[in-house]
Amino acid sequence: MTNRTVLVLLDPAGEVRSSILELLTIGRALGRVEAVTLESPSVEALAQLGAHGVETVHQAELPADLRGDARHLSGVVAATLAAAVRRTDADVVLAPSTFAAKEAVALAGQALGAGVVIDAAGVSEDEQGRIVGTKRVFAGSWDTTSVVTTDVALLTVRANTVVPKPADAAVATEVEGFAVSVDAPLPTVTQRVPVVRDAARPTLEEAATVIAGGRGTGGDFGPVEDLADALGAAVGASRDAVFEGWFDRYVGQTGVTVAPRLYIGAGISGAPHHRGGMQASQVIVAVNSDPEAPIFEICDFAVVGDLADVLPQAAEVIRAHKAAR
Ligand SMILES: Cc1cc2nc3c(=O)[nH]c(=O)nc-3n(C[C@H](O)[C@H](O)[C@H](O)COP(=O)(O)OP(=O)(O)OC[C@H]3O[C@@H](n4cnc5c(N)ncnc54)[C@H](O)[C@@H]3O)c2cc1C
Secondary structure, eight states: OOOOOOEEOOOSSSSSHHHHHHHHHHHHHEEEEEEEEEEEOOOHHHHHHTTTTTTTEEEEEOOOOSSSGGGSSSSHHHHHHHHHHHHOOSSSEEOOHHHHHHHHHHHHHHHOOOEEEEEEEEEEOTTTSOOOEEEEEEEEEEEEEEEESEEEEEEEEOSSSOOOOOOEEEEOOEEEEEEEESSSSSOHHHHHHHOOOOOTTOOTTSSSSSEEEGGGHHHHHHOHHHHHHHHEEEEEEOOOHHHEEEEOBSSSTTTBBOOOOOEEESSSOOOHHHHHTTTTTTTEEESSTTTTTTGGTOOEEEESSHHHHHHHHHHHHHHHHHHOO
């Protein structure tokens, strides 16, 4: 470990999600990890941060007119990140690969004159100590390695890149305020409507396991949702299934890009537009009644069969296996 300072963006601060714990785990391999936030962390969040080795959380003190919904604007988050880097002399900034964080990191990189890697699926250092981000691009057809040659490196990191691990020893976490001023012109927030997600399931973007249903479901997502609940997985769909009105969110190049540890496609043919959004998954299982379905070309495990038979059997075995543990 070097004497680098690694800043992790907490986004949002109220809860420390698994993707943030992954960033802390990656950060500890690169240097001393600190956190930056725009909101007051909860007691639970501070305990989790302490268990993951974060001694200091830098909390932005924003001008009064930016303390409401405006604090979510990417310009405000970017100004906070840039100010936090200057204050802590940080060498590396790690943020989750959400759309909002990606925009903020790009703006902060511009303000700092620093190298930016978006959507990294791996972060390491080369023999010269420079930060290296790897990622899969062009619909999963190329793996790229980017070496950051500036003093400061900013990266957004995809969920499920590493398994989060607590630090060897927990530490006490202190919150330190720091003033942030925003010089860039900002849009006015007139209304903010938070998306209410199904709290019982992980979010599609960050889930370690995703099961997606396609036109092969014939509109019955029951077996897909039941298997998802047996696995603790998020549920997605193909675009055609969403356009049929059978589900609300689809995976793919024009939908949500996912890279879970396990992706199960049920009744999905594997069209290029769909593959572009899931091909970077670590293990791909496909269930399809057509042995010639294109998704079988890219999957690790192929199950030829009717999903209405296969998925309930899988859910039953998984539940029995979990109950026996
Ligand atoms: C500009 C553009 C952007 C697009 N973006 C996206 C995108 O982001 N994401 C996306 O998903 N699509 C996208 N599409 C659509 C994409 O091209 C495909 O049309 C779509 O992915 C097909 O959905 P599907 O696999 O569910 O349906 P189909 O291609 O009809 O496949 C259904 C599959 O189900 C199988 N099946 C049928 N019955 C059963 C059963 N009982 N059990 C098991 N298997 C069964 C069939 O063998 C078949 O392989 C886009 C298209 C365009 C033009």
